[in-house]
Amino acid sequence: MSKKNKSRKKPLSIKNQKTGKSVKHKALIDTACQSILGLFQRGHITEALKQLQQATALYPQATQLWRLAVMLYASTGHLAHAEAAANKVLNLQVSAEAYYDLALVMQHQSHWVEAETALRQAIHYNPQFAEAYNNLGLVLYEQHHLDEAINAYRQSIYYKPAYAEAYTNLGCTLKKARKFSEACEMHRHALKLQPGFAGAYNNLAGALNSQGKYEEALSTCQKAIQLKPDVAEAYNTLANTFAHLEQDDKALAACQQAIALKPDLAEAHNSLAVILGKQEHLIEANVACREALRLQPDLFKTLAMLSYNLQKICAWQEWQPLSQQLIQATAAGKDCEIQPFAFMSLSDDPALQQVCAHHYAVRTIEPFKPSSPVSPVIHQHDKLRIAYLSADFRKHPVAYVTAEVFELHDRNRFEVIAYSVGSDDDSDIRKRIKTGFDRFEEVQALSIEQLAAQIRADKIDILVDLTGYTSHNRSAVLALRPAPVQVQYLGYPGTLGTRHVDYVIADKTIIPQKDFEFFNEKVVWMPDTYQSRDRQCPIAERPTRSEAGLPEQGFVWCCFNNSYKITPEVFSLWMRLLQAEPGSVLWLAENNSWMAANLRREAQNRGVDPGRLIFAHQLPLEEHLARVALADLFLDTLTYNAHATMSDTLWAGVPAISCMGQSLASRVGTSLLQAVGLPELITDNLQDYENLALSLARNPDKLAAIRHQLKTNRDSCALFNTPMFVKHLETAYEMMWVRAKQGLPPAHIQVPSAPGN
DSSP: OOOOOOOOOOSOOOOOOOOSOOHHHHHHHHHHHHHHHHHHHTTOHHHHHHHHHHHHHHOTTOHHHHHHHHHHHHHTTOHHHHHHHHHHHHHHOOOHHHHHHHHHHHHHTTOHHHHHHHHHHHHHHOTTOHHHHHHHHHHHHHTTOHHHHHHHHHHHHHHOTTOHHHHHHHHHHHHHTTOHHHHHHHHHHHHHHOTTOHHHHHHHHHHHHHTTOHHHHHHHHHHHHHHOTTOHHHHHHHHHHHHHTTOHHHHHHHHHHHHHHOTTOHHHHHHHHHHHHHTTOHHHHHHHHHHHHHHOTTOHHHHHHHHHHHHHTTOHHHHHHHHHHHHHHHHTTOOOOOOHHHHTTTOOOHHHHHHHHHHHHHHHTGGGSOSSOOOOOOOOOSSEEEEEEESOSSSSHHHHHHHHHHHHSOTTTEEEEEEEOSOOOOOHHHHHHHHTSSEEEEOTTSOHHHHHHHHHHTTOSEEEESOSSSTTOOGGGGGGOOSSEEEEOSSSOSOOOSTTOOEEEEETTTSOGGGGGGOSSEEEEESSOSOOOOTTOOOOOOOOTTTTTOOSSSOEEEEOSOGGGOOHHHHHHHHHHHHHSTTOEEEEEOSOHHHHHHHHHHHHHTTOOGGGEEEEOOOOHHHHHHHHTTOSEEEOOSSSOOSHHHHHHHHTTOOEEEEOOSSSTTTHHHHHHHHTTOGGGEESSHHHHHHHHHHHHTOHHHHHHHHHHHHHHTTTSGGGOHHHHHHHHHHHHHHHHHHHHTTOOOOOEEOOOOTTO
């Protein structure tokens, strides 16, 4: 949020007070005040303060001089002197203005409680003091008393209807309260009153960003900068707007300009970290995070970002205390503004994951909830109209495992529509997916409200969100209830923490009945596994070991999971396996160069030759699947399992072992191994996991038999029987729809196994 406007009184003028001073003295005091103020306004700060000290020494009872002292000392950062001057004013004359001045000094020192007390005293002495109500709103906002702050601003406006500053401050508070439409209304009213009000333009741009109206936000923010080009907060808003529009280079430039104008603006350093992180400049992003936290230590969203970035580069020494701080704060009920997806790799406690998701929903979904309940229309279609909403119809794991599902839907019973809210990467998988739908709608440019309107106009029966709380999501559209039945599936492995989603598609393994309480959605149990697979995914010609960077001899352990899933505990276990099996190597995906360097260092710290860690660069999927087959055994991670990566590994014919945790994300490996017919490769604790891994490495005949079983059963096992999966999925949709048509609320559903399964 842009910095709100603190009300300041106009230049002080002498009152007709009974001070005992002669008219001559009053004239001299008035002249002194004008001279001091003139020097200050011309930039002669030192001389102004010097004359002020002389004047107050000469006229110690002159209230006007002391009020001027409050303003000048506070403006120049001499806060102790400002506070002393304010108290001197109160000693000379108790008044609304005196308490108001004292409150300003308290605000400069971020002493919010003391400022509130002083402002309430000011209002006591002058119940119609509009400026005091405005500043009371400011200090209540800083104390997170949003409802009281809103009431204070409304009182300010009541007593001063043309008070533009109070309107825009009210708008900022309404934005913080997630009332975005009302916030925009207040900022626009401020601009009607004061058309050249740059701060109101900037605040309006921030509120428009929150509504997803990025193009309008951009022009609004540019107007703010045109009016006042030296305001850092406006450049920070501009940076955020460009980032939303995927114009990262412009976002970076705007951010750097904000920091140049105001180096101590913590929000600008946070924005810089976000942009650098998107560009995978993780070291520079972390520097920006640390600077933001130095300036504002309680900026939890920055702390959460730094934690996630450190996980990505496996910088565990700095990461571990941060992760514990975030877990403990979440457990205490604090909204740390951490992305729920990032929290999943911190803790596999499903209760905490639900708390984190709920906080995110309150911030991002609930603000779009209509003021009155929406009752979606139950349409009478010849075919059930299913729409899939996703940002990932591109080179992305979700696309690779769902492409065939869209193609196999029974067109005699279902009409299938795609709403793509992500960018077009012009990849082969995107082109294929587009042809797999009856209609493929590009809706990335639409606002949340516009997207909801299109979904309603298309008379969708069941809306399936495939993105959830992952990058570029539009899950906020669910709050507008554009479809009678709303489902979340696959992209985000957890609850969305909101009542606006009716169902989550799962299976008995990833969400056992005992965990239903940790899901706001009703749970749909698929018969075998919740995850689909594209059987048409090709596998390239297998490279040699040397071509893949592997030694010609020795056992090859592998894990191609993202680096943020690797924990110190699991890595230590892997190092023990390397020590126990001479000549073996650990083959990992190199997500970034820093993680490779850090893991080599961690290996050396554990007594393992860093050269035994082999890092694989990213390849096209078909080439990656070919090289995966060179591995002997895949080692899963905990607290966040492999998902599509596990499916890829099994499809390539490589056995995998997994340790089952408590959350959905930490039980997917178990689900997939069961569905491929290899339950013996599942463990429920890390000691058994370690023992199993070592046993398989030392028993090549047993491992070869498992590999043969995997190859033999690949085309018939449940995990890769995509036509059967689609039949079960369609049955699930029909069971949801029957309840909706009957006017029944959503309920947990167990999908029966289809004949022939």
